[in-house]
Amino acid sequence: DFCFADPPYNVDKKYDCCDDDVDIIEYFDWCDKWLSELARIIKPGKTVAVLNIPQWAIRHFKCLNKLLKFQDWIIWEGLSVPVRMIMPAHYSVICFTKEQANDLPFYNLEHSLLEIKSINTYKEFYCIRNSCIKKRKKENIEDKTQVTNLWWDIHRLKHNSQRVDHPTQLPPVFMERLISIFTKEGDLVLDPFNGSGTTSLCAEMLGRKYFGIELSPKYYDIAIQRHQELQMGINPFGKRIETPEAKNSTVRRLKKQKYEVDKKTLQLEVKRISQLINSTPTRDDVIAYSQYPIKYYDDYFINWGEVTAAVRTTGMQNVENKKDYDLKVKKQNDK
Structure with a gap:
């Protein structure tokens, strides 16, 4: 019912058992194969969503546009590490359907509190610190609006306490939003690059069925452990004491220390x-x-x-x- 893919971006990330720095033609040939498979298995009227950096998303668009019908292009504002003169500040989520897209389930059904929370966004220019949110609530200021295809309110995971031992984790609210928009309870969600389990965990939390495919036994084991935590009533996205070995960037990691001044x-x-x-x-x-x-x-x-x-x-x-x-x-x- 919904296929989501967040593949390796071929930008030399240090994955457990995946070469993320191959010849670009080889990379796109590989991408075209799994994109074609997603197009094959998606049900009519349902959505395939692919996340990547903008220049690769354009190439994915070219492939999927021959196989499926274009549905939407979501822009996720998420600052990355500066590598050129202009700071990279967004990622692309391209959405395609087989034949005519069905009406989005979210607008036709009753929803859980988690679905409602994920589908709403803070209005642009509003501070999202807890102190500011509490202040607006106290003053009865309406600070929420329905989400569009420009997502500015979801931040990448930067703190070690929010990460497990995987270099490119997605924030859970990102997947909660995608799954809430494009599926209903009981639908089947597939992620062919499930990593440490963010997609499959969010699918389970939202009452969806799921398939998560992962090449690395290490990441697979992490995902299984987190699903077991969820089933025991433990928040799999809660703060963690241990510092992960994997890093998302080449920027040095700060040591644990007491801050005399914040x-x-x-x-x-x-x-x-x-x-x-x-x-x-x-x-x-x-x-x-x-x-x-x-x-x-x-x-x-x-x-x-x-x-x-x-x-x-x-x-x-x-x-x-x-x-x-x-x-x-x-x-x-x-x-």
Whole structure:
């Protein structure tokens, strides 16, 4: 009833038993084979969804467009590691159906609380920190809207406590949303690259049947263990004590340590210094002007770009339309 694929991207990730750096023609020939199989086994009116980086998604589109009918193109805003002049900030989910697409199940059925939660999104420009969410709830501010094909509210898993020993885990809310949109309870979901089990776990939590296929015995065992946790009433996506060996990027991993001053405070301090000197502070500027030791900045942040991240942002607002908010601020300043 629904096929989802998040294949290796051929960008040299360090998988357990998969070469993620092959000749590009060989890579696309391989992709065309499993894409054709997904097109073969999907039921009429049902959806095949494929996640990849934009330049590869275009090539997948070319293949699937010969076999199926185009349904939608979802953009997932998720910042990645900078590798070129422009920061890569999104992934593509291309959606195709066999023959005419059925009406989306979500709009015709009653739903569980998990389905309703996954299908709704915070309005654009709204802060999604727990403190901001609680404040809006207290003030009776309506901050939710129905999801579109632009997903800005789902963040990649960055903290070790949220990860298992797999380099490219998807956040569970991502799969909860896809499965909630395109399937109903009891439908059969297939993921041919199931990895550590995010798709099959979300399918089970949502009352769907599932097939999860995985080449690596190591990742398969992790997925089985997490399904067993779920069946024992343990949250398989909960925080974990152990630090995974697998890494998603070449960026160094910070050691476990006690933070004498939280990172947000340090970043705001750097922003204050930037306003003082009217430029993005260097390490020497922070040594000269910060009230906190430079050791905190060296130990608590991955690199200097993370230290100065707050300098380049204006922050999120608890308002529905940022343009209206900016206009209001300007009028207040004029007064």
